[in-house]
Amino acid sequence: MTAPTFGPQITRDGTRFRLWAPAAKRVDLLLDQPHPMVRDDKGWYSAEIADARAGARYKFRIDDELDVPDPASAFQPDDVFGPCEVIDHIAYPWRATDWRGRPWHEAVILEAHVGTFTPQGTYRAVIDKLDHLVAAGITALELMPLADFAGKRNWGYDGVLWYAPDSAYGRPEDLKALIDEAHLRGLMVMLDVVYNHFGPEGNYLGRYAPNFFTDAHTPWGSAIDYRVPEVRSFAIENALSWLRDYRFDGLRLDAVNTIIEVGEPPFLNALSTAVGKLAAETGRHINMVLENSDNRASLLDAAEDPPRGKYRGQWNDDYHHVWHVMLTGEDQGYYADYQQSASNDLVRAMSSGYVYQGEVSTFWGGKRRGEASGALSPTCFINFLQNHDQIGNRPLGDRLESIADPKAIEAALAVMLLAPMTPMLFMGEEWGSTAPFPFFCDFKGGLADAVRKGRREEYAWAYARYGDAVPDPLAEETARSAILDWDDLKHAPSRKRLALVRDLLAIRRREITPRLAGARFGEAHVSGGLLTAHWTMGDGRKLGLTANLSADETADVPSSEGTLIWGPALSGRMPAWAVRWHIG
Incomplete structure (x- = not known):
């Protein structure tokens, strides 16, 4: 495997620091004192510091005017504005040394947010719940994004330092302990990663490396330019770092349809190919999946092992939307596209994967959406009744349990959990949790005001209907409301629902998976x-x-x-x- 180009490299004598800053005239490495860095003709600044070891804290000073973190920082003990910490990934004493992962067709996924999965909200606290997941029949824990974001609370999609697991949940060795303990129990662990934008606070790349971005914009910020070799390497090396240094079993790429400048070969193909090389070298099953509103069947191949340009599967929003319409009767937003005949749409999802396979979508601006998908393996389609988006993008963050007939939900679970498509649950869904999952973040000042304003404009009808009942996304109590109440499992309805899910997944394991x-x-x-x-x-x-x-x-x-x-x-x-x- 080619050595990474970004981030500090621990050497025999110390540490080599590098920063790609083509727009900077001078860069100093800040340790105990400033160290001038040497520039090459491609805009790379470097400095080798003897005796700088794991635990050393550093920043970079740009043109004697701005101190910034390393964009490839491995850890930020004091959040995105503090110094970076050098981490020796090789030093971690892994216990599950024989773990090679699980083949994709065995996947039964549970999506979780580390900060609200337990009252403690830490990597270490998740370990205490792994036995519960195994007993329920879950085989893959998928964590929402961990890349360091500004503040103490966030869904994770505002990450700005992609290589650093957020310190709000613990240290890198805590995350590794979680993954190690999961592997010892036969659980895969996957990670949601965001390669379509950087978060709005704590990102300084535009100052010293504006080549990272194009003039185009995604719904969440400036578009990233993957035509630039260094930018492409930054993202691919990040994916490999999560898979190699933390031993994640796979990645879920967020909203790849909003990656605008894909480059040649296309970024997604290059990323999959690089991951495939890691899988081949290590003999591991590494499962890469997508979120893609464009429904591009041509990106998927569940059987390509190791990956050589394709992805195992895609979150199937169509499947969710059809069921949501059938269970609730709602017709706002994208649900309007499934009003003509939800039952016939469900037939199409069950018989060939996507509902939209080239048909015109009103919600998506009257354009044709999707490609024919019936020739794909059913396991390419990750089906769900709830996930963080479909709960959290509701004004109140309310779950299906609050708005649908429990008997209907149980029927939908009996269909989803035994169908040959890949099933996914959202944390607590296995026992019918009613804990909301509203949108929350922890920004300050003008950015916080802008977030509030944006939510009020997007959900004006909800504020008119519910008023102050719509949670303030910046308030700490909004995030606290999303914390799972594990005491629910003491009550009969929760135990009954969990027993149903366990029974269904036991049948899946025995009759379907083989x-x-x-x-x-x-x-x-x-x-x-x-x-x-x-x-x-x-x-x-x-x-x-x-x-x-x-x-x-x-x-x-x-x-x-x-x-x-x-x-x-x-x-x-x-x-x-x-x-x-x-x-x-």
Whole structure:
């Protein structure tokens, strides 16, 4: 593996510091005293300091006027504005030394936010909940972004120092301990990363390396220019650092449709290829997935192992939106695109992955959205009923449990958790948590005011309807409201829901997962509220579904062929919200 070009490199005699600052006329390394750095003809400044070791703290001074952190800082003990700390990643004493990951078809994902997953809100505290995840049937813990952000509270999508796990949750060795303990229990750990923008506070790249950005803008800030070799290397080396230094089992790339200047070869292809080389060299399963509103099926291949330019799967927003419309009747925003026939849209998602495979989307400005996806493996589609976006981008941050019939939710879970697509739950969903997950951050001054103003403009109807009930995203109590209440598990409804999820995932582990490699989409149909579907599994057997997705009993249910693996053993009439799975 080629040595990284960004970030401090510990050598036999000390540490070598580097900074790419093509727009700077002078750069000094600030340790115990300033050290002038030497510039080369490509804008790299460097200095080798004898006796500078792990634990040393440093910053860079630009043109005698601005002190900045290293954009590739490995740790910021005092947040984004403080000094960087040199970290010796090789020194960590890993215990799960034989861990090589798990193949993608075994993935059952739970998405979690470290700061609100436990009352302590730390990496170490998550360790105490790993046994709960394993017992529930989860095989992959996906953490929301950890890259250092300004302040103590954030969803993580405002990260500005991509290589530094945020100190609000603990130190790098704490994060490594979490991943190590997960591996000892057979759990994969994945990380959400953001390569489409930098956060709005604590990012100084525009001052000394404006080449990082184009004149274009994403919804969250200036677009990154991946035509520039150094910029591309910065992102790819960051991905490799998370996978190599922390031993994450995979990455989820946020909103890749907003990466504007992709370069040649396209950035996503180059990133996947680099990760594939790491996987081949280490013999590990490394699973790379995307969030992509463009529904580009051509980016996906669940079977490409190691990756050679493709991605295992994509968060399937279409699947969520269809179910949300069916469960709640809501029609605002992007839900308007699924109003004509949600049940037929569900049929398409069940039989070929995406709903939008080239059709015109009103919400997306009347443009055609998506590519044909039926030839892909079903495991390419990461299906969910809730995630951080779909809860947190609601004005009140309320979960499905607060707005939908519990029996309907249980039917939707019985469909999602046994279908051959890759299922994902949001933290606490496995027991039906009602804890909200509102948007929150910890900015100051004018930026805080701008965030408040932006939320009020985006959700003007909600402020008109709910007034002060809409949580202030800057208030500490807003973040506190999102903390999971693990005492819920003492109560009968939560225990009942958790038992349902455990039972479903035990059946998935026994009957579905061993047959997923090589599985193919089949057909699906709906008549009234009755949904039927089947898939051809990797061993040639047929997995079949019959589900009454309505509040009324249905008549004339066709008899199921094969062995019943879930649901009521009956023929003829089918109760409301009943779900049956069989293998023939």
